Amino acid sequence: MVTKKPNEARIVITGVGLTAPNGNNLTEFRKSLLTGKSGIQKLNVRYMGEVLAGICHFDPLKYQKKKELRRGTRAGSTAIYCAQEAIADAKLDLASLDKSKIGIYIGITEHGTVETENEIYEIKQFNYDVRFWSHHHNPRVVANNPAGEVTLNLGITGPHYTLGAACASGNIGLIHGLQMLLLNEVDLALAGGVSECTGSFGIFAGFKSEGALAFHPDPEKACRPFDKDRNGLIVSDGGCIFVLERLRDALKRRAKIYGEIVGYAINSDATDFIFPNKERQVECMKLALNKASISPEDIDIINTHGTGTIEGDPVECQAIREVFGERPHAYINNTKSFIGHAMGAAGALELAGNLPSLEDCIVHPTINLDHLDPECHLNNFVINEPKKVDKVDYILNNSFGMLGINSVVIVKRFEE
Amino acid sequence: MTKEQIKDTILEIIAQITPDEDLSNLKGDIPIREQVELDSMDFLDIIMELRKRYGIEVPEDDYVQLATLDGSVAYLEPRMRGL
Numbered sequence: 181m182v183t184k185k186p187n188e189a190r191i192v193i194t195g196v197g198l199t200a201p202n203g204n205n206l207t208e209f210r211k212s213l214l215t216g217k218s219g220i221q222k223l224n225v226r227y228m229g230e231v232l233a234g235i236c237h238f239d240p241l242k243y244q245k246k247k248e249l250r251r252g253t254r255a256g257s258t259a260i261y262c263a264q265e266a267i268a269d270a271k272l273d274l275a276s277l278d279k280s281k282i283g284i285y286i287g288i289t290e291h292g293t294v295e296t297e298n299e300i301y302e303i304k305q306f307n308y309d310v311r312f313w314s315h316h317h318n319p320r321v322v323a324n325n326p327a328g329e330v331t332l333n334l335g336i337t338g339p340h341y342t343l344g345a346a347c348a349s350g351n352i353g354l355i356h357g358l359q360m361l362l363l364n365e366v367d368l369a370l371a372g373g374v375s376e377c378t379g380s381f382g383i384f385a386g387f388k389s390e391g392a393l394a395f396h397p398d399p400e401k402a403c404r405p406f407d408k409d410r411n412g413l414i415v416s417d418g419g420c421i422f423v424l425e426r427l428r429d430a431l432k433r434r435a436k437i438y439g440e441i442v443g444y445a446i447n448s449d450a451t452d453f454i455f456p457n458k459e460r461q462v463e464c465m466k467l468a469l470n471k472a473s474i475s476p477e478d479i480d481i482i483n484t485h486g487t488g489t490i491e492g493d494p495v496e497c498q499a500i501r502e503v504f505g506e507r508p509h510a511y512i513n514n515t516k517s518f519i520g521h522a523m524g525a526a527g528a529l530e531l532a533g534n535l536p537s538l539e540d541c542i543v544h545p546t547i548n549l550d551h552l553d554p555e556c557h558l559n560n561f562v563i564n565e566p567k568k569v570d571k572v573d574y575i576l577n578n579s580f581g582m583l584g585i586n587s588v589v590i591v592k593r594f595e596e
Numbered sequence: 597m598t599k600e601q602i603k604d605t606i607l608e609i610i611a612q613i614t615p616d617e618d619l620s621n622l623k624g625d626i627p628i629r630e631q632v633e634l635d636s637m638d639f640l641d642i643i644m645e646l647r648k649r650y651g652i653e654v655p656e657d658d659y660v661q662l663a664t665l666d667g668s669v670a671y672l673e674p675r676m677r678g679l
Binding site: 245246314315 | 613614638648
């Protein structure tokens with residue numbers, strides 16, 4: 181028998197702030213996911229020419245002055261937008277809160293690449309004379325920059341830092357926020373992930389050199405996880421920050437509760453720089469299920485990590501088959517097919533896109549899945565059209581990254 | 597460049613660095629930092645712009661001479677006269 185945790189040891193999501201290539205808040209994002217609206221477009225990238233990418237179109241001046249934008253980074257701006265939106269969504273009155281007890285934990289795939297490339301491009305115009313290297317460079321490229329810019333913007337004096345965990349970072353920011361609440365280090369966590377990767381030619385060029393950058397004459401059809409015609413991933417911007425609170429505090433202030441984080445896990449492959457490892461993915465999902473004290477049959481939606489690469493997608497499907505059996509009860513979808521790979525934001529953003537399912541019992545589909553690769557076969561893929569189901573109690577969110585870092589988060593429909 | 601052109605150039609650089617500020621009433625004899633939100637990093641942006649645009653190098657010991665708009669024009673005039 182599972183002992184019910186006390187309310188101060190239960191962590192709930194009470195606010196969502198996000199920007200995705202197809203929506204700048206949860207309502208817009210969800211609508212796009214249910215109506216098949218992709219956010220992939222053409223983009224001209226320095227030295228690369230035309231590539232396909234997911235670009236966010238939020239208004240940074242909603243929460244920042246022009247001067248702040250000039251001085252800071254795109255990742256910082258994205259984090260500020262998402263944090264502000266999350267606080268507003270949670271209906272928190274920041275002025276009445278102890279700002280020293282708010283923690284900011286933001287996942288990043290990398291940071292500083294965009295800014296360093298820009299500086300090198302700039303001094304190239306001056307024959308690489310480093311007298312023209314910007315004095316803003318260091319505060320822009322320090323790894324805590326995106327989280328630090330949030331503290332400057334909001335006057336939050338609690339801990340802030342980023343968590344580098346490659347493409348698993350969004351989930352890991354969320355998990356870390358939960359852990360800090362459980363440790364009573366903070367009373368409120370702003371947790372999630374951001375990415376500004378589309379500003380870097382090196383990110384695109386690196387994936388292209390790996391043979392992992394997707395291309396298609398129609399940008400909206402380029403990201404096709406699990407389809408037999410997939411040919412790589414799409415690099416995207418994005419951001420998603422959740423407000424996390426202890427259930428006791430959320431109930432006290434009668435907050436809207438999106439869901440309760442009941443399970444999570446992080447582990448490492450220890451096998452390769454790039455290629456995934458099925459056994460470790462299986463272990464990670466099982467660890468998260470154990471943490472939640474539930475069995476695979478309890479999961480209603482699996483948001484897959486699948487990025488659209490030839491090698492990666494089948495491995496995840498094998499792992500899911502091993503954990504959930506050949507005929508999984510859970511419905512399976514993929515959010516990247518709409519927005520591409522939002523890198524450090526991916527885990528958090530994809531979870532956000534699925535959260536409304538706990539309330540409306542609609543599972544958003546995987547788009548561009550026209551010919552399911554037999555190697556990726558899973559029975560309950562929701563393909564191209566949303567599916568209304570009888571119940572959604574649990575969502576399992578996979579997010580994996582380079583150097584073999586795996587993360588899984590399980591969110592439960594809130595019940596007192 | 598004439599003194600007026602130099603003044604306009606400095607104002608244009610400050611406008612670029614402080615895009616949220618209204619510079620229309622900037623007084624020439626009062627320190628710029630007392631009139632607009634301009635910190636030390638912003639000041640270094642002015643120095644960098646002068647270097648990038650006109651190849652003018654302002655030694656750190658001379659920074660104080662750029663405290664006001666009038667002082668900046670007086671300091672830069674001999675260096676920008678031939679531009």
